[in-house]
Amino acid sequence: MTKYLKTSDTLEGNAYQKAKLIYDKFNISCFADDTGLEVDALDGRPGVYSARYAGENCNFDDNIDNYWGVAACEKQENCFYYCLYVLIIDNQVHYFQGKSGRRNTIRKTRLSGFGYDPVFKTIRF
Numbered sequence: 001m002t003k004y005l006k007t008s009d010t011l012e013g014n015a016y017q018k019a020k021l022i023y024d025k026f027n028i029s030c031f032a033d034d035t036g037l038e039v040d041a042l043d044g045r046p047g048v049y050s051a052r053y054a055g056e057n058c059n060f061d062d063n064i065d066n067y068w069g070v071a072a073c074e075k076q077e078n079c080f081y082y083c084l085y086v087l088i089i090d091n092q093v094h095y096f097q098g099k100s101g102r103r104n105t106i107r108k109t110r111l112s113g114f115g116y117d118p119v120f121k122t123i124r125f
Contacts, residue, residue: 011048015086023088031087038076060115
């Protein structure tokens with residue numbers, strides 16, 4: 001099982017740390033990203049903590065079970081994958097972001113997929 005270590009309290013901070021490490025070590029332009037799940041009914045959580053939402057030593061099945069335990073009674077179903085990219089060129093930092101909207105299904109609909117994929121329907125927005 002992979003242990004996820006907290007490096008920053010924001011997706012922006014995590015992406016920057018990854019890109020800056022490579023830029024400093026190899027002196028080359030590079031980019032990095034960090035992604036999180038944002039759920040309207042959970043006030044944007046789990047966000048930066050998506051990979052370890054159920055705790056430090058969890059897996060994605062634990063995360064999904066914890067998510068539905070908290071969100072199943074909520075009225076809103078809107079969820080988003082939020083991705084933040086950092087590009088460093090000639091020591092100049094550029095940020096890019098994207099959001100993809102989905103609706104949760106309240107149950108697992110697929111047995112395959114990475115992370116939270118098994119509990120989402122196709123894009124609705």
